[in-house]
Amino acid sequence: MKFLKGTTEAILSELKSIKSTTDTATIETQVKAIIQQVKANGDKAVLHFTEQFDKVSLSELRVSDDEITTALNQVDAPFLEVLQQAKANIESFHLKQKQHAFLDNEKRGVIRGQLIRPLATVGVYVPGGTAAYPSSVLMNVLPAKIAGVERIVMITPPSENGINPHVLAAAQIAGVDEIYQVGGAQGIAALAYGTESIPKVDKIVGPGNIYVATAKREVFGLVDIDMIAGPSEIVVLADDSANPSFIAADLLSQAEHDTLSRAILITTSEKIAKETETQIYAQLEKLPRKAIAAESIRSEGKIILAQNQADMFEIMNEIAPEHLEVQLENPMNYLHEIKNAGSIFLGSYASEPLGDYFAGPNHVLPTSGTAKFFSPLGVEDFTKRSSFISYTKEALAKEKDAIILLAKKEGLDAHAKAIQIRFEEEK
Amino acid sequence: MKFLKGTTEAILSELKSIKSTTDTATIETQVKAIIQQVKANGDKAVLHFTEQFDKVSLSELRVSDDEITTALNQVDAPFLEVLQQAKANIESFHLKQKQHAFLDNEKRGVIRGQLIRPLATVGVYVPGGTAAYPSSVLMNVLPAKIAGVERIVMITPPSENGINPHVLAAAQIAGVDEIYQVGGAQGIAALAYGTESIPKVDKIVGPGNIYVATAKREVFGLVDIDMIAGPSEIVVLADDSANPSFIAADLLSQAEHDTLSRAILITTSEKIAKETETQIYAQLEKLPRKAIAAESIRSEGKIILAQNQADMFEIMNEIAPEHLEVQLENPMNYLHEIKNAGSIFLGSYASEPLGDYFAGPNHVLPTSGTAKFFSPLGVEDFTKRSSFISYTKEALAKEKDAIILLAKKEGLDAHAKAIQIRFEEEK
Numbered sequence: 001m002k003f004l005k006g007t008t009e010a011i012l013s014e015l016k017s018i019k020s021t022t023d024t025a026t027i028e029t030q031v032k033a034i035i036q037q038v039k040a041n042g043d044k045a046v047l048h049f050t051e052q053f054d055k056v057s058l059s060e061l062r063v064s065d066d067e068i069t070t071a072l073n074q075v076d077a078p079f080l081e082v083l084q085q086a087k088a089n090i091e092s093f094h095l096k097q098k099q100h101a102f103l104d105n106e107k108r109g110v111i112r113g114q115l116i117r118p119l120a121t122v123g124v125y126v127p128g129g130t131a132a133y134p135s136s137v138l139m140n141v142l143p144a145k146i147a148g149v150e151r152i153v154m155i156t157p158p159s160e161n162g163i164n165p166h167v168l169a170a171a172q173i174a175g176v177d178e179i180y181q182v183g184g185a186q187g188i189a190a191l192a193y194g195t196e197s198i199p200k201v202d203k204i205v206g207p208g209n210i211y212v213a214t215a216k217r218e219v220f221g222l223v224d225i226d227m228i229a230g231p232s233e234i235v236v237l238a239d240d241s242a243n244p245s246f247i248a249a250d251l252l253s254q255a256e257h258d259t260l261s262r263a264i265l266i267t268t269s270e271k272i273a274k275e276t277e278t279q280i281y282a283q284l285e286k287l288p289r290k291a292i293a294a295e296s297i298r299s300e301g302k303i304i305l306a307q308n309q310a311d312m313f314e315i316m317n318e319i320a321p322e323h324l325e326v327q328l329e330n331p332m333n334y335l336h337e338i339k340n341a342g343s344i345f346l347g348s349y350a351s352e353p354l355g356d357y358f359a360g361p362n363h364v365l366p367t368s369g370t371a372k373f374f375s376p377l378g379v380e381d382f383t384k385r386s387s388f389i390s391y392t393k394e395a396l397a398k399e400k401d402a403i404i405l406l407a408k409k410e411g412l413d414a415h416a417k418a419i420q421i422r423f424e425e426e427k
Numbered sequence: 428m429k430f431l432k433g434t435t436e437a438i439l440s441e442l443k444s445i446k447s448t449t450d451t452a453t454i455e456t457q458v459k460a461i462i463q464q465v466k467a468n469g470d471k472a473v474l475h476f477t478e479q480f481d482k483v484s485l486s487e488l489r490v491s492d493d494e495i496t497t498a499l500n501q502v503d504a505p506f507l508e509v510l511q512q513a514k515a516n517i518e519s520f521h522l523k524q525k526q527h528a529f530l531d532n533e534k535r536g537v538i539r540g541q542l543i544r545p546l547a548t549v550g551v552y553v554p555g556g557t558a559a560y561p562s563s564v565l566m567n568v569l570p571a572k573i574a575g576v577e578r579i580v581m582i583t584p585p586s587e588n589g590i591n592p593h594v595l596a597a598a599q600i601a602g603v604d605e606i607y608q609v610g611g612a613q614g615i616a617a618l619a620y621g622t623e624s625i626p627k628v629d630k631i632v633g634p635g636n637i638y639v640a641t642a643k644r645e646v647f648g649l650v651d652i653d654m655i656a657g658p659s660e661i662v663v664l665a666d667d668s669a670n671p672s673f674i675a676a677d678l679l680s681q682a683e684h685d686t687l688s689r690a691i692l693i694t695t696s697e698k699i700a701k702e703t704e705t706q707i708y709a710q711l712e713k714l715p716r717k718a719i720a721a722e723s724i725r726s727e728g729k730i731i732l733a734q735n736q737a738d739m740f741e742i743m744n745e746i747a748p749e750h751l752e753v754q755l756e757n758p759m760n761y762l763h764e765i766k767n768a769g770s771i772f773l774g775s776y777a778s779e780p781l782g783d784y785f786a787g788p789n790h791v792l793p794t795s796g797t798a799k800f801f802s803p804l805g806v807e808d809f810t811k812r813s814s815f816i817s818y819t820k821e822a823l824a825k826e827k828d829a830i831i832l833l834a835k836k837e838g839l840d841a842h843a844k845a846i847q848i849r850f851e852e853e854k
Binding site for chain 2: 078079082083085086092093096097099102104106110111112114115117119120133134135166202203217220221223224227228245246249250252253255256257283286287288289293331332335338339340341342343344345346347348349350351352353354355356357358359360361362366370371372373374375376378380384385386387388389390391392393395396399402403405406407409410411412413414415416417418419421422
């Protein structure tokens with residue numbers, strides 16, 4: 001756990017200097033080749049790459065209803081019950097995000113407005129192996145359902161033992177329409193171009209490894225994508241009122257995800273800084289995922305001692321964390337100071353895992369400082385806007401000279417002509 | 428002008444087969460090299476590439492207040508007046524897009540909500556030469572202003588004769604904070620990484636040539652970008668009630684932009700199809716930009732005779748046009764049929780140039796079929812969302828078992844522990 005203190009400038013430059021950069025050129029070349037193959041040869045290429053990378057030979061890409069039913073029978077009732085509760089919370093939160101069309105008719109003869117339409121088809125990528133999280137299925141699918149997406153296609157890498165039954169249960173509860181067992185860049189390419197069995201989608205969402213992320217970046221524009229996800233991160237802001245054992249537990253819940261996860265405490269209190277550090281090493285000992293969490297804490301963990309509250313917020317906003325816990329007295333008072341953060345947890349009892357699983361806000365969040373410009377996944381990520389106008393001849397007559405002047409100034413005479421022709425004598 | 432008729436399936440497959448694909452590998456390599464240089468050497472690299480590509484040797488990248496004042500004095504008053512009117516219309520429309528924070532307190536002890544925050548810094552790219560459109564400056568900058576962006580930076584390629592005064596006037600009226608004379612991939616790289624003179628921004632918007640577009644795609648993730656813009660396009664839907672000379676003029680206003688612009692009429696009326704074609708060739712003769720428009724009409728123009736109204740909408744939705752004119756009787760009745768279109772013009776007097784310049788909805792629109800999932804540029808493109816939650820100990824107590832069960836099922840014990848620790852006896 002690295003300990004930083006001093007001026008905000010010094011701390012920020014220190015934080016920057018440790019940011020790692022990966023050379024992705026080789027991966028990019030591989031991924032482009034895979035995409036080209038899937039584009040050209042469809043299912044045949046998909047099956048070929050599945051055999052090559054996943055070591056599974058499939059006769060059918062689609063997961064059958066029988067397989068889904070069998071999987072559901074393996075899942076215990078309390079788990080299904082909890083998924084249903086989580087679903088209800090996620091739905092009630094996301095329903096509030098729903099945007100509505102508007103129409104403006106303030107000027108006689110002029111109607112202006114905006115429509116909100118759902119995307120038609122969405123593809124959800126669900127990673128395989130230990131990164132297969134049922135909660136992620138709910139978080140990616142439910143906003144699309146609320147947006148009104150008619151066809152939700154899930155893809156996930158195949159495995160010898162079949163697909164994780166908890167993931168299949170979550171897909172069923174969330175309302176996924178079709179599931180295909182294909183992963184990696186070949187899965188993303190299949191969704192972007194469509195194959196004989198897998199439909200072309202309008203947007204691809206969901207996390208994945210570097211091959212999946214690179215493939216998503218490659219097909220961006222042909223389809224929409226959610227975001228470029230990096231390692232997960234948490235910043236905890238704490239003052240003397242905070243509880244070091246809570247802070248340590250929350251930092252560790254982030255650290256156990258991945259050795260690259262970043263867990264950062266920023267505090268104005270030397271006492272809290274020291275006690276949290278002690279707590280971290282004590283709690284670490286008892287964790288089943290100790291190896292991962294310890295490496296994350298060692299290489300990416302930071303305790304930052306800020307000179308004052310203003311510095312604390314400045315450093316945090318510059319980091320722009322995915323998750324932000326505000327363990328300060330009267331935390332609601334500081335909402336105004338928070339400019340850049342994906343998901344905000346206010347007070348001692350809004351522990352990050354509560355948001356990860358249950359409270360309702362989405363857990364698909366902007367990482368690696370992108371909360372400066374990206375948002376949590378939400379209903380509007382599954383809709384698009386269209387504007388519309390309607391003018392009567394009389395309304396257009398009032399504006400025609402202005403439009404013609406602008407068009408001529410831009411050297412676009414056909415634009416001017418399109419207006420003029422509507423007021424020429426009929427021949 | 429190509430004439431298509433038959434089944435929807437046949438028409439759609441014909442439309443697909445003529446889509447051109449560009450091999451962008453070489454450009455990508457060049458652009459990556461430029462970006463690396465600017466990242467490493469800042470202003471020095473920017474000035475070097477400006478000399479190489481724009482053939483201009485600059486001592487200062489920033490456009491001075493004196494230069495702006497001089498330019499403004501060259502612009503005539505009626506033009507400034509029209510820009511002000513356009514600004515008022517654009518503002519009144521975009522104000523209606525503004526999103527608001529929400530707070531939900533339906534359960535005792537539970538607060539959930541969402542904040543809407545402006546991006547801090549935005550970069551606007553304005554092309555040089557004949558593609559320099561004052562109207563585009565308004566369309567890109569005003570939504571950012573309404574969103575509350577504090578720092579709006581404009582870049583535009585330098586030229587021997589200084590920057591287009593009409594563009595500078597539009598920048599002044601729209602409220603741009605700083606202007607730098609730099610274009611191409613080096614300009615995009617400067618905005619993405621920041622240099623000694625040019626600030627790093629959170630998002631880059633605005634159209635540009637293939638180098639600009641490729642550079643934007645490369646830096647996506649490090650900053651946000653608006654969209655990958657392709658050639659401009661219009662689809663006009665018409666029945667017997669439409670006026671062929673209006674349709675022809677509108678199609679030509681699209682065609683004059685670029686030889687790659689796509690102007691498409693879809694009609695159920697053979698009479699309208701024929702008369703529009705005649706009108707197009709007649710009107711084409713009188714256009715100053717005849718060469719461009721004629722080539723666009725020859726290579727990309729289409730008249731599609733649909734078998735019925737349902738087919739007409741199906742073909743249109745598959746094209747997902749940037750601009751859609753509905754020249755049908757009672758056009759408002761067809762709003763429901765329109766699923767995929769950037770900007771919709773209803774009736775005979777809502778000519779496309781009215782929307783391009785004046786009515787208020789944005790003219791930065793999704794092209795090349797991306798209206799299936801992208802939206803017109805709007806206020807929300809310059810904001811980001813943050814979710815927040817606050818739970819009391821009592822509220823968390825009610826949910827703790829569910830969260831712990833989910834966490835354990837996903838094998839994340841530190842997540843479970845972060846909840847449990849809050850209910851353990853104090854030591």
